[in-house]
Amino acid sequence: xxxxxxxxxxxxxxxxxxxxxxxxxxxxxxxxxxxxxxxxxxxxxxxxxxxxxxxxxxxxxxxxxxxxxxxxxxxxxxxxxxxxxxxxxxxxxxxxxxxxxxxxxxxxxxxxxxxxxxxxxxxxxxxxxxxxxxxxxxxxxxxxxxxxxxxxxxxxxxxxxxxxxxxxxxxxxxxxxxxxxxxxxxxxxxxxxxxxxxxxxxxxxxxxxxxxxxxxxxxxxxxxxxxxxxxxxxxxxxxxxxxxxxxxxxxxxxxxxxxxx
Amino acid sequence: xxxxxxxxxxxxxxxxxxxxxxxxxxxxxxxxxxxxxxxxxxxxxxxxxxxxxxxxxxxxxxxxxxxxxxxxxxxxxxxxxxxxxxxxxxxxxxxxxxxxxxxxxxxxxxxxxxxxxxxxxxxxxxxxxxxxxxxxxxxxxxxxxxxxxxxxxxxxxxxxxxxxxxxxxxxxxxxxxxxxxxxxxxxxxxxxxxxxxxxxxxxxxxxxxxxxxxxxxxxxxxxxxxxxxxxxxxxxxxxxxxxxxxxxxxxxxxxxxxxxx
Numbered sequence: 001x002x003x004x005x006x007x008x009x010x011x012x013x014x015x016x017x018x019x020x021x022x023x024x025x026x027x028x029x030x031x032x033x034x035x036x037x038x039x040x041x042x043x044x045x046x047x048x049x050x051x052x053x054x055x056x057x058x059x060x061x062x063x064x065x066x067x068x069x070x071x072x073x074x075x076x077x078x079x080x081x082x083x084x085x086x087x088x089x090x091x092x093x094x095x096x097x098x099x100x101x102x103x104x105x106x107x108x109x110x111x112x113x114x115x116x117x118x119x120x121x122x123x124x125x126x127x128x129x130x131x132x133x134x135x136x137x138x139x140x141x142x143x144x145x146x147x148x149x150x151x152x153x154x155x156x157x158x159x160x161x162x163x164x165x166x167x168x169x170x171x172x173x174x175x176x177x178x179x180x181x182x183x184x185x186x187x188x189x190x191x192x193x194x195x196x197x198x199x200x201x202x203x204x205x206x207x208x209x210x211x212x213x214x215x216x217x218x219x220x221x222x223x224x225x226x227x228x229x230x231x232x233x234x235x236x237x238x239x240x241x242x243x244x245x246x247x248x249x250x251x252x253x254x255x256x257x258x259x260x261x
Numbered sequence: 262x263x264x265x266x267x268x269x270x271x272x273x274x275x276x277x278x279x280x281x282x283x284x285x286x287x288x289x290x291x292x293x294x295x296x297x298x299x300x301x302x303x304x305x306x307x308x309x310x311x312x313x314x315x316x317x318x319x320x321x322x323x324x325x326x327x328x329x330x331x332x333x334x335x336x337x338x339x340x341x342x343x344x345x346x347x348x349x350x351x352x353x354x355x356x357x358x359x360x361x362x363x364x365x366x367x368x369x370x371x372x373x374x375x376x377x378x379x380x381x382x383x384x385x386x387x388x389x390x391x392x393x394x395x396x397x398x399x400x401x402x403x404x405x406x407x408x409x410x411x412x413x414x415x416x417x418x419x420x421x422x423x424x425x426x427x428x429x430x431x432x433x434x435x436x437x438x439x440x441x442x443x444x445x446x447x448x449x450x451x452x453x454x455x456x457x458x459x460x461x462x463x464x465x466x467x468x469x470x471x472x473x474x475x476x477x478x479x480x481x482x483x484x485x486x487x488x489x490x491x492x493x494x495x496x497x498x499x500x501x502x503x504x505x506x507x508x509x510x511x512x513x514x515x516x517x518x519x520x521x522x
Contacts, residue, residue, distance in 0.1 A: 035303060041410075042495060043494065143407055143408070232306075
């Protein structure tokens with residue numbers, strides 16, 4: 001039996017990559033809802049409806065539990081997955097918060113994410129619960145997803161876009177930045193360039209992989225192995241996926257999600 | 262009875278705006294599939310599936326015919342709408358081709374659109390049918406949609422993005438550029454700046470409105486009036502919609518599309 005990894009699209013493959021390094025033995029079943037990506041521009045109601053459909057898919061598929069790689073779904077719909085897999089769901093927000101709280105030297109802490117993640121204030125709320133009084137500055141960065149998906153991660157355009165979004169964080173002199181979207185690790189070099197070396201970057205993909213290892217997910221498993229499913233395999237999916245996963249996807253299955261599925 | 266206007270999201274509101282000017286008396290029923298936007302990054306199969314669901318919605322709604330404002334759906338799924346409304350479907354591609362063919366002084370003609378529209382070569386094929394021997398240069402511009410939706414249409418970033426995408430067109434010295442996506446009219450000033458005054462811009466939103474007037478759609482109607490439906494009304498929909506429509510949307514209905522709907 002495998003652990004499911006859910007994402008709205010290809011971004012979660014950065015989580016698969018990190019999980020593979022942290023837990024080489026665990027068996028993984030990836031599902032990316034590429035026919036309805038991106039979730040980050042949608043309402044809470046729509047994301048929760050899509051999450052419920054994905055949870056039912058994984059239940060039928062017989063996975064042991066779920067790693068929700070999508071920040072937006074983790075921020076606004078983790079309880080939807082919990083209903084189907086009680087006590088067996090790990091989202092990316094909590095591990096990201098953990099690492100941000102450990103990394104900061106007094107703040108303020110910056111959080112970047114999709115519009116839906118930032119509107120939910122899922123990171124900000126949890127960070128302030130742990131560190132009352134710490135400053136949190138949250139900014140939605142909608143251009144980062146298409147830039148990362150296009151592979152346009154170097155040069156003047158991504159640098160100017162990053163400068164635009166991060167201006168209030170530089171002004172406030174943040175000491176830690178949470179990358180609250182699985183697409184953002186691809187932009188680390190430009191974020192580093194714009195913020196300088198003094199700011200710690202918390203990568204939610206790596207954070208969730210470390211949390212999975214701490215929780216003993218897949219402990220004792222040695223076989224490894226992966227299955228990849230998407231709801232739309234068209235377009236430049238394989239090319240973009242290889243950029244996120246760091247290698248080619250061997251076999252790709254197309255499945256349908258929906259109210260009737 | 263009204264005419265339906267279909268789009269994958271808010272971009273089609275530029276078509277409503279143009280239709281309203283060309284045909285003040287016609288009654289319009291707008292549907293934007295905002296829960297699954299954007300279509301331009303998806304496969305042909307997925308876009309056709311979504312188009313069939315939208316066509317069924319309009320059939321139940323009892324509209325007289327359809328204006329397909331979405332370039333991607335017009336390019337790869339017009340026949341899907343035609344099956345439900347035979348002889349009563351007007352897409353944006355044909356009117357855009359018409360105007361490009363009339364505007365060019367020998368070419369080459371540039372076409373910009375979403376990845377799906379450009380992959381389909383719907384514009385290129387039809388332009389070459391009309392003007393064999395004319396050069397057509399097509400470029401997908403995935404960053405233009407998020408820039409337009411964010412309202413980030415002026416300044417260095419949109420200019421550099423436009424310079425990047427349009428470089429092969431400037432090199433080839435196009436005399437006409439087809440804006441093959443309903444989001445792009447918002448970027449006209451920056452396109453104009455990058456291309457110079459010599460290049461004619463064909464706006465598919467205005468082209469389809471003129472074609473609708475020529476075809477006598479809504480002729481004799483005087484009442485006007487509009488209804489607006491979307492599949493996801495959350496997030497910053499109203500704010501973004503006002504940018505595209507040029508005014509506030511009065512009443513907004515949320516509907517569900519899907520295989521079971």
